[in-house]
Amino acid sequence: MDWLYDYISENTFWTILLLIHGLISVALLGALTHQSMAVLIPVKRLRVDDSFVTHFRAVTAQKYTKAICYLWICSFIFGAWIYAQYRIYVRIPIEQQELYKTLGVFEMKEHLVVFGLGMLPIYSYVWKHMKNIEYDLARKCITLFLTGVCWYAFLIGHIVNNVRGYGS
Template identity: 50%
Template sequence: MSAIISTNTFWTLWLFAHLICALGLLGAVTHQAMAVALPVRKPAAGIVARFRAVPAAGYATAVCALYVIVFLIGSFIYTQYRIAIRIPLEAEHYYKTGGFFDFKEHMAAIGLVLLPAYWYFWKNAQSPEYDNARKGVTLVLAVIVWFLFIVGHVLNNSRGFAS
């Protein structure tokens, strides 16, 4: 690989792919969360109402697929983080940053195991018995995804690849 692109470029490209997929996931799950938390009951006027008025059930499979893709890419670049990022972070006493990254890894795994129930609830969106559970799990998943995104973003600002 080093003959084609440098090691830093290689990992930065994977980090970029992780970011792009995470942005898609963030958008989709935020639409859904808004749709279940503040459903639009009448024809939507204005950008906020239209943001809430998406056909949210159609996002479920995409959210699951994007979550798994982001998770797998993140798992791959995590190996490089452990050596090239975390060790210097500890050496420079960025303990809170390191702690929040470990918090992120745990929440990512917890979010992953929610996906089967989340998908099932959304695929049965016509059943009122799942309404509360669907709302709850969607909001929890949205909070997890936002948390993962913000921590990853701050960490990249602290010490991204090639820094």
């Protein structure tokens, strides 16, 4: 990667990676939230004069599945790439400040995101077999779990970033 640092600084490189990771994560968050709303409170009939929330829920939830899987994997890859920098430049100073709860919630984030990654094949399978009524509960539970993990990871990532301070 030394050749790249001839064109941009190392700090700029990691900033770009963090921004890409964040943008992918926001797209994932939006897709999962739309799908979850459609699963939790499905819209029977959509009218033009219905509220914004009704239109927000009135999506074809199945169409989001493939995008969610790809976004989760891409976000995971970028997060894993950034993780090496986090372990050295962020985690150690947070440990020195004795902010163990902050570290703990980030550790939990790591575990939940990996667990979510492992659930993607099951998630994809139950959404692929949409007509099978036996999968309705599994589809709802897995989708809500992944949505919860995504929101948790997103918020905790921001908290840890704010604790350490961006670029410090």
